[in-house]
Amino acid sequence: MDYFLFLLITGIATGFVYALLALGFVVIYKATRVLNFAQGGLVMLGGYFCFTTLGQFGLHPLLAFSLAAIASITIAILIERYLLKPLIGKSLLSLVMVTIGLGSIIEGFAIALYGTDEQAMPEVLPEFAVSIGSVYIPSIYVWAIIISSILIVALFLFFKFSNLGIVMRAVSNNQPGALSMGIRVNHIFAISWILASLIALAGGFILGSISMMSPSLSIVIYPLFAAVIIGGLDSIPGALIGGLVIGVLQLLVAGYLGDLTGASFKTVFPFLILLLVLMIKPYGLFGTHEVERL
Amino acid sequence: MAFYPSGIFKVDYASDEGLFPTPVIIRSSILFIIFLLILPWFLSSHMLYIMITMFIAVVGAVGLNILTGFTGQISVAHGAFIGVGAYTCAYFTQNLAMPIWISIPAGGILTALAGIFFGLPSIRIKGLYLLMATLAAQFFLADYLFVRWKSVTGGVGGFHVNRPAFPGIPGNPNLGIELYDDSRLYYLAMVVAVIAVFAAINIGRSKTGRAFKAIRDRDIASALIGIDVVRYKLMSFALSSFFAGVCGGLLAYSWKEISPPVFGLDVSIAYLAMIICGGIGSVRGAVLGAIFITFLPEGIMFIMNNIVIDLLPSWYNWGYLFSGLHAMMYGLVIVLFLILEPEGLNKIWINFRNSAKIWPFPYY
């Protein structure tokens, strides 16, 4: 029972991070119709930015995070400007492949700079002991829930009430319409990449703290895929629910079936769910199925 | 000094439908094949190995081009499909003592079946959602099935396969010309590659290939003019996987040792890189791409070992740079080609050919 409770709570915490990161996917997808295969790479890169500014430079956390954020924003702008913009209007294959390529470029960079060994993220968040009954929960999981939910709420408010958020929604609903209203659609594209990369930065920091920093952190993209497919690629509530579901299931499965099925099952398992969802409800629980016309 | 006619006049439809537009091309194709035939005598053992790898890559790339280039179904499961072929061939040779002319087709056919199975979602979904399904197939096969089905695949410990002889008989695959020497395997790989290329070209210019391309361009309209979209999509998965399976079988014989990681997602991406840098949808492009991607690591190694290594500061762990470059090279190729030359090496080739034709007197 305690074991279950432990897995459940850590699973929920992981799920919150997944939900946040899945939002990063959806933000880009809704604005640009690009499924960002480099999102995992961006998460990993964000983690390393924090690792460098906090650990290697030894800066004050506030300064360190600001610096990391500036780096993330710069990367996002460069990506949008030099990789995505030239491909506007090109085939789905080009759009997908450029982000797949980008993902492996980021991974290569990280390996060239940091090697493949695992390194510990400096601990800057205050430690405190949380125990539920006799179950002890490491404080980083609590932080994961707190930070992710704050950011998720902030994103919600941003889209609901801020001017820019409303404009972004307009662009995602009707791009030609938005263009004709004088909205600079390509600025909106850039902004959605910036948002996604900031989300990735936060996620990278949390995930890097939960486990360790290494270039293979980018494989977080796979459970994220499962999360967004469950939710539907273009649905924000879908992303949140999908993220939570996958986080919890993944930890439960690893915790209970790990011995039975081998470690590799943890990576494969989200895909089994993904396949199942695709078979039963191809456009996810909340996604929209665009009806084709002649 | 050779004179070429100023134009080729085709007087019947058969010649207009033909493969070789000019006698010059027939002649140069024959010369090229002769060149390939005598090449092994001049190659170092390392280069021989690279050439074999290249032929095998050609088979795989031409196969992926059928699915992704012709039919427009993006697949990131090609690496795993190659694995299915490799394990099947290895199993047929090693455990069932089947000769090479049974094992390789068996590898192809079993992989084709796997391709149909994992292509089934394409009946209902397309685009990004289908891509997800192929990603799932890739992980299920390479990271789970190959690892866990130890009795057949040997798990992470790998599977050892002896190179059979050619042709061999059922029960004794080692009867005939031994292939232990790479210079002999070279010819097998070359013949298979040439057959694969011609088969792909033929598919591309007949009913089946036209239907594939129609589905890629506009699937609804295709159905309304009488194309059974589901059937052709699955056929495309089957055919492409068949090529992947044959490619995998040859790989197993070339390496003699296979294990799950060599069929990972990065292999799928490498093959996508081949067809993208070659020029998506063209068989010639797939061939050029396979050649380019096979030689790329060699080129990078050469530059690293001879130039870059001396420039690096001494505290830097240059092993990092190697692994980093290795991880990013396919991605880099994909991105650079997509941005700078979306039509790939094929386009560069055509431009080159057109300007060579009128050299030294361009019209402008």
Add this chain to the structure above:
Amino acid sequence: MNKLNIENISLSFGGVKALKNVSFNVAEGELHAIVGPNGSGKTSLLNSISGFYRPHEGKISLDGENLLKLPSHIIATRGVGRTFQHSELFKASSVLDNIKLGRHIHYSKGIFSNLFYWGKTRKEETAARKEIEMEIIDLLELESVRKEPVGSLPYGVQKRVDLARALALKPEILLLDEPIGGMNREEREDMVRYVLDVHDFWDVTVILVEHDMSIVMDISDRITVLNFGQKLVDGTPKEIQSHPEVIRAYLGDGVSAESLSNSVKE
């Protein structure tokens, strides 16, 4: 004898009722026009015949066979050829390849023969090419563009390629969705001539969706008028011309015209 029977079909998209209880018959060899204002359901009707839309009620039968149970690629094999209102051509392929695709159902050699082109496939390809050249390219005057990618051709020529692709199927019934829409006068005349030629010499039944009433009146044997998804009337051009409902649908509601003049007085 009736080639096509449409009985009481209804089709809706969410709240929009695209077709309501539409019934009419098309006789063998007839040139049957369907007219109606924008959004009246003409395209939806053609799409229902070719199986892209599935009416929830009613029956569509071709030579006595119910089409509603057949997938669309099978419907095509029953001899239903069609053109499209908005281009549905394979833009990256050449004119010739588009036409060959139209003939898809008549190529019998399968994938294995295709893999080894030399032999049966080659014979078939050459024979088909010859037929296409003589019957279609020649008729529609597409010789000069046969190797061009369709996407690079002017709109009027693309419309002709669309017709060529439909003809390549050797249709028994040809569905034409606004084949002369958006064309200039000269192109219209050419296209009308092609349609008439095909109708006369190929012995095909034609269903023609068209806005231009003068042309429709000129060339069709029978006309069905749709309005808001419902059939107003059908009949010969003569009968249609003088039908009060048609005039009302085309020229606006007489009642509202009256009330308009009333409101001006007040």
